[in-house]
Amino acid sequence: MRAAAGGSGGCVSACVWFAPGRANLMGEHTDYNTGFVLPFALAQGVTATAVARPDRLLVLRSKQVPDEPVTVSPDSLAPGSVAGWAAYPAGVAWALREAGYRVPGASIDIDSDLPVGAGVASSAALECSVALALCGLAGAQVARRDLAAIAKRAENEFVGAPTGIIDQAAALLCRAGHAMLLDCGTMDITHVPFRPGRDGMTALVIDTRVPHALVSGEYGRRRSECEQATRLLGVPSLGSVADAALAGRLADPVLRRRVRHVVTDSARARAIAAALAAEADQADQAATAQETYRFIGRLLTQAHLSLRDDLEISWPEADIAVDAAIAAGAYGARMLGGGFGGSVLALVPAQRLPAARAALTEAFAQRSWTPPEFLDAVPSAAARRIA
Incomplete structure (x- = not known):
């Protein structure tokens, strides 16, 4: 041993x-x-x-x-x-x-x-x-x-x-x-600076109170569909596909959507990292921060549409939370995690945070849903010994 x-x-x-x-x-x-x-x-x-x-x-x-x-x-x-x-x-x-x-x-x-x-x-x-x-x-x-x-x-x-x-x-x-x-x-790994609080922003996690369980069948089904698409396309993995148009070679429209999501979400991750790195290199970071966060917000919302329509893993409370957050002033929002329940991440200007929380609570109340809970997501350190 x-x-x-x-x-x-x-x-x-x-x-x-x-x-x-x-x-x-x-x-x-x-x-x-x-x-x-x-x-x-x-x-x-x-x-x-x-x-x-x-x-x-x-x-x-x-x-x-x-x-x-x-x-x-x-x-x-x-x-x-x-x-x-x-x-x-x-x-x-x-x-x-x-x-x-x-x-x-x-x-x-x-x-x-x-x-x-x-x-x-x-x-x-x-x-x-x-x-x-x-x-x-x-x-x-x-x-x-x-x-x-x-x-x-x-x-x-x-x-x-x-x-x-x-x-x-x-x-x-x-x-x-x-x-x-x-x-x-x-x-x-590439670590890129991300300090929304310093830039007058809040990364708000909205717990929709709909629990998810990744041992359920739907998550595994999405993985199986991606593996099937990989075999049919003859590529090592969908992560190796650079152009979502390659999905057009697949006869099954479901598999085409799955490929499109994986390729575009991976590209969005790289684009956000590049934007954050570019902002950090600017002499006047404050002048570019809001533009950067607006860009990130647009990609968050694009990602939610992809998760909802191409991967089909969203749920009604997440869709309403995204819409309500954006209507209340968030730069963008999307569901978090493996899907079928869980939370939404919204990028909210700090001055709009009280209004966003109130709007989200009201949107859930109007539908007689369990009130959402909120967590201000502060980028923090990895695992560590504390005693």
């Missing part, structure tokens, strides 16, 4: 790790197609407090799930052996073991200030905080790119959610005050 003294923060008998959620400026369903994504880490996330145990058991507790603790043996873990929320930390232990790392016995207490099912990667934050805590107790030194892949494997194979790498990569690799352009084919 692989292990090295002093790894992952050097904790021996106890440690506390925090991993953030994420919002994604651009690039939905592009990660598993080896395209580009542009996430940033949130200030909110998941904390894992781990204390070593001599009995080689994992005892898992969550403040958000006040049930009895879940106790498992790392040596007997297999996909499907643990259900519910505990499948995520147990899956991390299994994936670390499968990668050749020693998994120590530990009591792990979980706490979170992320909304669950809101499309802000609460499951990846849980996985990454636990992965770092277990590595710290074991003295295992694991590169963060490798740890992201291990956590992704836990979600894919142990939990059964066919997600890409964006959430785990964002939790482990983002920087404060930046968005992270990630080439999911090569794992090359």
